[in-house]
Amino acid sequence: MAGDGQPAAATPEPPGPKPPLPGRARLRPMATLGDVAALAGVSISAVSRVLSDAPSARVSEATRERIVKAARDLQYRPNFAGRALKSARTQVVGLVVPDLTNALFTELMHGAEDEAAAKGYTLLLGRADDVRPEGEMIARLIGEGRVDGMVIQVGDGVAPAGMGELLASGAPIVLINSTYPGHAGSVALDDRTGARIATQHLIDLGHERIAFANGLPRSFTAKRRRVGYKEALVEAGLPIFQGYETRVGYTADNGRTALRRLMEREPRPTGIVVANVNAAIGLLAAARADGIRVPEDLSVATVHDSWTAENTWPPLTAVKMQFYDMGRAAVRRVVRRIETGEMADEMITDPAPELIVRESTAPPRRDV
Amino acid sequence: MAGDGQPAAATPEPPGPKPPLPGRARLRPMATLGDVAALAGVSISAVSRVLSDAPSARVSEATRERIVKAARDLQYRPNFAGRALKSARTQVVGLVVPDLTNALFTELMHGAEDEAAAKGYTLLLGRADDVRPEGEMIARLIGEGRVDGMVIQVGDGVAPAGMGELLASGAPIVLINSTYPGHAGSVALDDRTGARIATQHLIDLGHERIAFANGLPRSFTAKRRRVGYKEALVEAGLPIFQGYETRVGYTADNGRTALRRLMEREPRPTGIVVANVNAAIGLLAAARADGIRVPEDLSVATVHDSWTAENTWPPLTAVKMQFYDMGRAAVRRVVRRIETGEMADEMITDPAPELIVRESTAPPRRDV
DNA sequence: GTGATCTGCTCTAACGTTTGAGCAGTGGCC
DNA sequence: GGCCACTGCTCAAACGTTAGAGCAGATCAC
Numbered sequence: 001m002a003g004d005g006q007p008a009a010a011t012p013e014p015p016g017p018k019p020p021l022p023g024r025a026r027l028r029p030m031a032t033l034g035d036v037a038a039l040a041g042v043s044i045s046a047v048s049r050v051l052s053d054a055p056s057a058r059v060s061e062a063t064r065e066r067i068v069k070a071a072r073d074l075q076y077r078p079n080f081a082g083r084a085l086k087s088a089r090t091q092v093v094g095l096v097v098p099d100l101t102n103a104l105f106t107e108l109m110h111g112a113e114d115e116a117a118a119k120g121y122t123l124l125l126g127r128a129d130d131v132r133p134e135g136e137m138i139a140r141l142i143g144e145g146r147v148d149g150m151v152i153q154v155g156d157g158v159a160p161a162g163m164g165e166l167l168a169s170g171a172p173i174v175l176i177n178s179t180y181p182g183h184a185g186s187v188a189l190d191d192r193t194g195a196r197i198a199t200q201h202l203i204d205l206g207h208e209r210i211a212f213a214n215g216l217p218r219s220f221t222a223k224r225r226r227v228g229y230k231e232a233l234v235e236a237g238l239p240i241f242q243g244y245e246t247r248v249g250y251t252a253d254n255g256r257t258a259l260r261r262l263m264e265r266e267p268r269p270t271g272i273v274v275a276n277v278n279a280a281i282g283l284l285a286a287a288r289a290d291g292i293r294v295p296e297d298l299s300v301a302t303v304h305d306s307w308t309a310e311n312t313w314p315p316l317t318a319v320k321m322q323f324y325d326m327g328r329a330a331v332r333r334v335v336r337r338i339e340t341g342e343m344a345d346e347m348i349t350d351p352a353p354e355l356i357v358r359e360s361t362a363p364p365r366r367d368v
Numbered sequence: 369m370a371g372d373g374q375p376a377a378a379t380p381e382p383p384g385p386k387p388p389l390p391g392r393a394r395l396r397p398m399a400t401l402g403d404v405a406a407l408a409g410v411s412i413s414a415v416s417r418v419l420s421d422a423p424s425a426r427v428s429e430a431t432r433e434r435i436v437k438a439a440r441d442l443q444y445r446p447n448f449a450g451r452a453l454k455s456a457r458t459q460v461v462g463l464v465v466p467d468l469t470n471a472l473f474t475e476l477m478h479g480a481e482d483e484a485a486a487k488g489y490t491l492l493l494g495r496a497d498d499v500r501p502e503g504e505m506i507a508r509l510i511g512e513g514r515v516d517g518m519v520i521q522v523g524d525g526v527a528p529a530g531m532g533e534l535l536a537s538g539a540p541i542v543l544i545n546s547t548y549p550g551h552a553g554s555v556a557l558d559d560r561t562g563a564r565i566a567t568q569h570l571i572d573l574g575h576e577r578i579a580f581a582n583g584l585p586r587s588f589t590a591k592r593r594r595v596g597y598k599e600a601l602v603e604a605g606l607p608i609f610q611g612y613e614t615r616v617g618y619t620a621d622n623g624r625t626a627l628r629r630l631m632e633r634e635p636r637p638t639g640i641v642v643a644n645v646n647a648a649i650g651l652l653a654a655a656r657a658d659g660i661r662v663p664e665d666l667s668v669a670t671v672h673d674s675w676t677a678e679n680t681w682p683p684l685t686a687v688k689m690q691f692y693d694m695g696r697a698a699v700r701r702v703v704r705r706i707e708t709g710e711m712a713d714e715m716i717t718d719p720a721p722e723l724i725v726r727e728s729t730a731p732p733r734r735d736v
Numbered sequence: 737g738t739g740a741t742c743t744g745c746t747c748t749a750a751c752g753t754t755t756g757a758g759c760a761g762t763g764g765c766c
Numbered sequence: 767g768g769c770c771a772c773t774g775c776t777c778a779a780a781c782g783t784t785a786g787a788g789c790a791g792a793t794c795a796c
Contacts, residue, residue: 028537030511032782043746048784056785058744077511081458082782084449085751092492100478101675106469113468113495122514123493124460127481143398143445145752146490169396252679281679288681307469311620311649313656313681400752411776416754424755426774450752453781513782742793751783758777765770 031074040070047071051078084145093334094147096126096138097176098155102278103306104323105153108176111327112151119335126150135162142171149334154178172337174330178220185343187329189321191221191303194353195228195273198301198319201355202271203236206363207299211244211269213258213279222247225275225303244269252282259286263298270298270364277304277318284312284360295362305356315358322351399442408438415439419446452513461702462515464494464506465544466523470646471674472691473521476544479695480519487703494518503530510539517702522546540705542698546588553711555697557689559589559671562721563596563641566669566687569723570639571604574731575667579612579637581626581647590615593643593671612637620650627654638666638732645672645686652680652728663730673724683726690719 037044042063049057050067084090095112097105116123124147126137139162141147149172154160159180167173167183175186202210212229215222226245233240243265246258255274262269274280280302284294292298294314302309305320326348337343405412410431417425418435427435452458463480465473484491492515494505507530509515517540522528527548535541535551543554570578580597583590594613601608611633614626623642630637642648648670652662660666662682670677673688694716705711
């Protein structure tokens with residue numbers, strides 16, 4: 001806008017016809033390389049090379065300045081479609097998560113966002129709760145060239161139909177928290193350690209009857225957390241009670257169900273490790289409704305932390321799993337795959353899962 | 369995978385060279401219109417017209433079938449960049465929210481996602497917590513033609529720098545929960561009614577000293593909720609006490625602060641309307657920590673509902689604001705703006721804010 | 737003075753799509 | 767037999783970008 005006063009050197013006509021309709025503000029067409037070239041009095045390729053400062057740009061300092069100024073004056077921005085068409089790159093990464101409203105996935109998204117921005121990419125949102133098989137949507141996004149790669153979190157270990165074919169096609173896809181036979185490219189949290197830390201915490205407090213409210217049997221994370229739970233018990237020389245594990249799922253409602261089932265066991269557990277914070281919140285609510293005092297009658301430790309965990313009553317002792325970092329790692333992986341071809345599986349161990357002791361855990365009552 | 373057995377009718381060479389490197393699965397290039405045309409033995413334009421079934425496609429039934437079959441065999445998918453370049457449309461809508469980890473915004477995102485999918489659009493995620501002024505990012509997204517339009521939620525009423533210019537440019541932008549002088553195109557919830565319903569609920573229970581934990585003064589939603597709160601009091605003939613409103617913000621921490629300030633007032637309020645569920649959750653936690661029993665000593669009703677509200681202790685009485693529907697409406701608006709040019713401001717009144725009575729509210733103790 | 741090299745550009749093709757214009761062949765009408 | 771309309775296609779331009787190849791003029795070595 002500044003410097004529009006003096007007539008440009010030898011411009012036939014800047015960008016298109018621009019009588020501003022007074023009725024409704026019309027979107028004026030963006031300036032193209034051609035417009036900038038015309039204003040600067042040079043060829044399109046000269047402009048392209050200068051603005052994308054290619055090493056092959058041999059231009060005099062004077063010309064360069066004229067071009068840069070013209071671009072600024074016209075508010076030139078490189079057209080995305082033109083660039084994508086030519087380069088077969090969009091600088092977009094697709095992100096598919098099963099449940100947008102889950103606090104944990106939003107943390108993951110946040111990490112993914114940050115890493116993408118740092119690498120000059122943007123995120124395209126996919127939805128895994130589509131009516132149609134997600135595989136089709138993912139294949140479309142990649143096949144149409146809308147995204148350069150994808151980060152996919154499949155819900156509870158159910159791979160969408162057509163996933164195998166898709167992965168075999170060699171598309172840059174990073175799986176979150178799950179793997180697929182023959183596919184290299186995934187990131188996961190150290191769930192085993194996470195569950196182990198939570199269990200160990202209860203053991204350290206003196207609990208000996210520790211139950212486990214786990215996710216669905218087919219869930220990859222549930223399988224890993226299960227291992228961690230058992231490891232801790234075995235190592236402490238504690239028995240693994242029959243029926244002390246439920247495998248209903250990760251939602252708040254699932255947590256309620258889990259509590260009710262576990263509290264029917266004989267002997268009653270004195271502590272419960274919950275595999276997911278949302279389930280733990282539901283479990284806590286159910287305990288309160290049933291008159292079970294936490295932590296007096298029952299200690300509850302959960303895998304996962306989120307801001308919601310610190311606002312429950314009592315505030316939940318939780319093992320913070322690094323979802324944010326996993327999001328970053330996933331995008332880092334997929335970008336590296338896109339740009340260098342390298343692909344690998346990765347487990348986030350740094351930062352490590354971290355125990356955050358709040359008020360839902362205490363030593364067991366000795367009189368029970 | 370099925371039906372790959374028989375050789376194609378008369379293929380010169382399907383899409384490029386495809387000796388599958390055994391070392392690493394290579395991404396084979398997608399088939400183009402040209403490939404399909406070659407396989408079907410027709411011109412590119414014929415294929416284009418048939419596959420996008422344009423009314424101008426005058427082809428024999430036999431040709432049409434050959435083309436469709438060829439496209440299917442080659443797994444043809446229209447290249448996004450080519451299409452976008454030609455049509456100057458990307459079928460992508462940008463979504464910018466200030467805080468990805470907020471349960472309310474994720475609900476909004478979810479609605480936006482659904483509506484976008486229904487209209488054949490996808491969502492590109494922007495981030496408002498960028499170091500650089502968001503205005504620049506938004507201008508880039510639009511200017512580069514990465515998105516056809518944007519849905520923007522600016523945090524707490526602070527419009528990003530350059531916003532005015534951007535809106536004036538006539539870009540298809542829909543603002544969420546805020547307006548901008550001279551800009552038509554926004555959606556908002558009926559915050560006034562929401563706050564009013566919450567306040568009225570406390571009045572109906574018999575409360576007469578009702579405080580209000582509000583958001584920041586510059587926040588558009590806070591302004592509207594404030595009106596609803598006062599309206600309800602005035603209508604009921606209740607006095608508006610000095611110092612009964614805090615305006616610290618919408619986070620859980622803000623809620624803690626608000627509780628402590630409000631409980632210092634003389635006389636003490638017997639009920640608090642909280643303008644945001646996250647703040648209410650924090651406020652509840654602070655009350656518990658300070659030995660204030662809810663609802664015996666203090667009733668708490670909040671504007672906004674989310675799954676977190678039903679898992680607090682006590683479960684929060686909340687007015688459900690229709691974030692999901694607002695998300696849908698925002699995308700609906702921006703798509704209509706893109707496709708027909710129509711633009712307007714809209715308030716979501718259907719479905720209306722809905723009172724959900726849980727256990728954080730009760731009649732005031734008469735002995736106080 | 738001649739050839740080689742360098743500087744500072746421009747020309748052109750290509751990416752994959754859409755779409756207006758054009759064209760050969762057929763059939764109908766008068 | 768001439769004209770028209772219709773069918774069923776193809777041709778070619780255009781969208782905005784990138785990048786290899788080319789080219790005129792200046793400078794330099796010998």
